[in-house]
Amino acid sequence: MRWMWIDRVVELVPKQRLVAVKHVSLAEEHLHDHFPASRGRAPLPVMPTSLIVEGCAQTAGILVGHAEDFREKVILAKIGKFEISRDALPGHTLRYTATIRQMDKVGASTVGTIELIEHTATGSTATTIGSIDLMFSHLDNNMSGHEFPEHNFVFGESFRTLLSSSGISGNW
């Protein structure tokens, strides 16, 4: 199983926008190491920011891949900008929204937002806590001229499982 950092795709407007959610759980082992108790400090389980970036990249990457029916090998090539203002803690939900800004044969640029959804006894509230600009390369058309294996090693079984469990079907 590939490391998936989104739990479900909740909206897909092909070639335009994809929204995905990630539930932060105390059952995730890495939260116990990020950060463990140390002398004079209690444990502080916080979703690692690098994995939030990965979740955003998977959200946008699926959107870009889906636009060409997953024929292209879509690889994250550049993080143009990333800002985040709050920590995500166990019990929170992160909602990632990715939008394609530009796309051509060589790759795509996307913009994204990160929302933090806090659950309470009476409901939940969503707050935008970050934004991200990403660039993706279509590997087989990359400008450096490098060649890669023919099979699509990017969008494997894990991505297909995620899409089908999110109710998204297609001929891929």
Place this chain on the structure above:
Amino acid sequence: MTRDEIFSKIQEVLVDALAVDEEDVTATARLTTDLGAESIDFLDIVFKLEQTFGFKIAQGELFPENVKQDPEFVKEGKVTPKGIATLRARLPHADFSKFEADPQIAKVAEVFTVDALVTFVERKLAAK
């Protein structure tokens, strides 16, 4: 739009795309050697120029493509005279005169200076 105005907008594009300081983006600065651009940055620059100036740039119109892979254009790591002629015809905004003296394919990206981008945009806007 004057050449100076185009230069100023391109300066903003490159500061944003390459995370460089404005004063480093001079007319003679080379995108790769001086400003640190890598292959994906070229796509980023193409996208940002399209957004800034409101025109579409076809693949291979600003930066070369299919040159390295063609044995008629590259032999033993050097661009052939036919390859240089083709590059000149396809990319009239770039100055290949220095490159011609030592046409190593690895150095072809050095012809892309800030000035070449300004010329490219100037030509595109004039043709609009």
